[in-house]
Amino acid sequence: MQGLITNINSTKYIVKTKDGFVDAIVKGIFRKEKMSPLVGDIVDLDEENRISKIYERKNFLTRPNIANVDIALIVTSVKKPDLDLVLLDKLLVHVICNHVMPVICFSKIDLLDKDEIANYKKIKKYYESLGFKVLDNTDIANFKKIAKDKIVVCCGQTGAGKSTFINKIDKNLNLETNPISESLNRGVHTTRYVSLYEIGNFMLADTPGFSALDITNFTKEEVRDAFPEFKDSNCKYKDCMHINTDGCLVQEKVGKDILASRYDNYQRFIKEINESSSKLFK
């Protein structure tokens, strides 16, 4: 029988089948193949409800760990925890390079004062100008339009408000949420497992938050190409990495057409990849 994994809690798998939800376990073969089933995987179950086959994935993410998603909703708080543009830009790279469509969802706009709102609007507009869909977490109707018929995963920093947002979308879910730690100005890792919920005409996954993300598995070219503003700049040099290159049009536009933090973060990511590839033993 075929099904879709909606929850994994250590060794217990919940699989949605045509006969409803089934508790399943995993057959030893996957351990040998070093492939473990993920939420979002389409699988076959044998007569004893053991997962016997994982169908080919169209994509998967490692943070959060989920397969076969159409959209990654990157939930990003503007305060409490502070706006973290490094993490946002890194998640954009992670999601784009894994062939998933990103949608940015800012949260906690209600905590900003008037001047901060003006700054927030500038940042929001910039990301929109790159062609990304950008929402804030009060934009429920717009979100539902984007999510129609799709599998969406909420991802992002711990405490950003992923579970709170999903509770707003489906009032029956009652997912656990917790205030962030005031002393650390960070979330407290409330959500522990990836869970996929069917809500009307779409599916939505809640996931554990994080604050660090590794993108050193991608090539420098892949990371560069995940920055749409670089392509738009029409740099005249073929294969230019846009770093320390005289006459590079991208570098000339930094702080003008290109948001300075975006370019700083790009340089930071390239440095991380260089440092990682120079390590002998990983």
Ligand SMILES: Nc1nc2c(ncn2[C@@H]2O[C@H](COP(=O)(O)OP(=O)(O)OP(=O)(O)O)[C@@H](O)[C@H]2O)c(=O)[nH]1
């Ligand atoms: N003021 C304000 N608080 C919010 C908003 N969204 C979420 N919160 C609060 O932020 C805190 C953290 O929210 P959660 O939904 O638990 O965050 P999370 O992203 O699911 O966190 P993890 O499960 O740890 O990854 C809770 O106290 C929420 O009430 C918002 O838009 N405005």
Ligand SMILES: [Mg+2]
């Ligand atoms: Mg949560």
Ligand SMILES: [Zn+2]
């Ligand atoms: Zn260039």
